[in-house]
Amino acid sequence: MRVDAHVHLSAWWPEIRRTGYRPDLEFTVAGLLREMDRSRLDYALAIQLVHAASELEALAEGRRVAEASGGRLLPVATVDPTRGERSVEATVAVLERDRSAVGIKLFPGYRPFYPHDRRLDPVYELARRRGLPVLVHQGDTLDGAGLLKYARPIEVDEVAGRFPELRLVLCHLGNPWIEEAAEIVYKNPNVYADTSGLLPPPSSPYFRRARELALRRVEEVVVSTGKPERFLYGSDWPLAEIRASVDLVERLKLEPGDVERILGENAAGLFRLKGAVAPRPEAERRRAAR
Ligand SMILES: [Zn+2]
Numbered sequence: 697m698r699v700d701a702h703v704h705l706s707a708w709w710p711e712i713r714r715t716g717y718r719p720d721l722e723f724t725v726a727g728l729l730r731e732m733d734r735s736r737l738d739y740a741l742a743i744q745l746v747h748a749a750s751e752l753e754a755l756a757e758g759r760r761v762a763e764a765s766g767g768r769l770l771p772v773a774t775v776d777p778t779r780g781e782r783s784v785e786a787t788v789a790v791l792e793r794d795r796s797a798v799g800i801k802l803f804p805g806y807r808p809f810y811p812h813d814r815r816l817d818p819v820y821e822l823a824r825r826r827g828l829p830v831l832v833h834q835g836d837t838l839d840g841a842g843l844l845k846y847a848r849p850i851e852v853d854e855v856a857g858r859f860p861e862l863r864l865v866l867c868h869l870g871n872p873w874i875e876e877a878a879e880i881v882y883k884n885p886n887v888y889a890d891t892s893g894l895l896p897p898p899s900s901p902y903f904r905r906a907r908e909l910a911l912r913r914v915e916e917v918v919v920s921t922g923k924p925e926r927f928l929y930g931s932d933w934p935l936a937e938i939r940a941s942v943d944l945v946e947r948l949k950l951e952p953g954d955v956e957r958i959l960g961e962n963a964a965g966l967f968r969l970k971g972a973v974a975p976r977p978e979a980e981r982r983r984a985a986r
Contacts, residue, residue: 699963700740700938702831702867702892702930703728705761705769708747708754715838716934717897723934725764731938732768738960739969740933742769743831746776746803751787759796770967772831773797776807777815788818791826798967799865801831805847806839812854820859829863829888829966834870834877836893838935849877856884863966865928868893869917878917881926888966889917891958892930895940907944915948924954928963 705728709715712723721727732740742761748754751774758771775787791797800823804811811832823830834847849870856864866889870877881887894910896903918924931941945958963969 697739697964697969698735698737698942698960699929699967699969700732700737700931700933700941701865701890701928701963701967703740703742703769703933703938704745705742705934706745706748706754706757708745708749708757712934717937718899721934725761725769728933729765729768731933735938735942737938737942739768739770739963741772741798741831741930741963741967743772743801744774746774746806748774751775751779751783752790755787755790755794755797759794762796770798770969771796772799772801774801774803775816775819776803777809777813777819778807781815784815784818788822791822791828797828798969799829799831801833803833804851805833805835805837805842805844808843808846810846811852812858816855820855820862824859824862827863827968829865831865831867831890834867835872836868849873849880852887853880853884856880856887860886862886863888865890865966867930868932869914874913874917878921881917881923882921888926888928888962890928890930891945892941893932893935895936895944898937898940903940907940910944911947914944915950918948918950918954918958924950924957925962927958928966929959 713719744754744758755773761769762771773791777784832852834849849866864887866877869889877889881889891914896906918927929945931938948955
């Protein structure tokens with residue numbers, strides 16, 4: 697099974713013509729599915745945006761997208777603790793009943809809060825109880841108004857320690873703090889990282905060199921942590937082309953089976969996707985040996 701663990705498809709993105717990897721990009725369910733088909737992807741996690749008028753509207757949009765895609769686009773809800781305790785409570789109450797979301801995304805950096813902000817505790821509690829992984833935006837913000845101090849991997853360490861049963865995903869390998877992200881993954885058995893957003897648009901004159909650099913960096917974190925089971929392929933579509941992002945992972949020089957794990961088996965297990973491929977015996981052996 698192949699899964700893109702990081703795409704966005706939302707009407708709350710008016711800047712798409714300027715920020716997408718191609719100005720004529722088809723920013724629709726059909727356009728996204730076509731790109732997924734070209735790279736033989738079964739599913740993609742459609743991460744809702746913090747720019748939505750409310751978390752509940754974002755959730756409703758996620759459900760519409762899931763339906764229109766025949767269940768191939770899996771909604772990921774968002775929560776913004778800076779909207780206040782009441783708003784967090786209301787979103788948690790809805791997520792308690794609504795079973796459509798497969799995960800929850802936080803946008804520290806885009807919004808001024810740290811992942812260890814205590815206002816998020818009810819969200820982490822719910823996520824732990826329901827087995828919903830929490831995806832945390834990391835590193836660079838597209839929007840110059842963001843504040844990077846909130847978006848460093850080191851800030852996720854405390855959450856991982858306080859909620860050992862909660863599973864967390866560091867988005868974009870923490871780029872540019874990739875080494876820091878590697879350490880958070882290495883130290884905490886409940887932390888994963890995705891490979892999204894590491895490539896410039898294919899039209900960039902630096903595309904090939906940037907791709908080589910990204911390839912080296914991803915290989916380095918997988919090898920240095922020795923935890924291939926905790927890395928997830930992601931593109932960050934529409935900011936990056938899906939084909940180029942899959943190609944990046946396919947070209948990683950890793951032990952047999954690890955590329956396919958990163959391309960989908962790990963995500964299938966983490967997000968409990970139907971038809972998930974059972975872990976292979978050698979992966980089980982490796983896990984037991986640690
Ligand atoms: Zn993203």
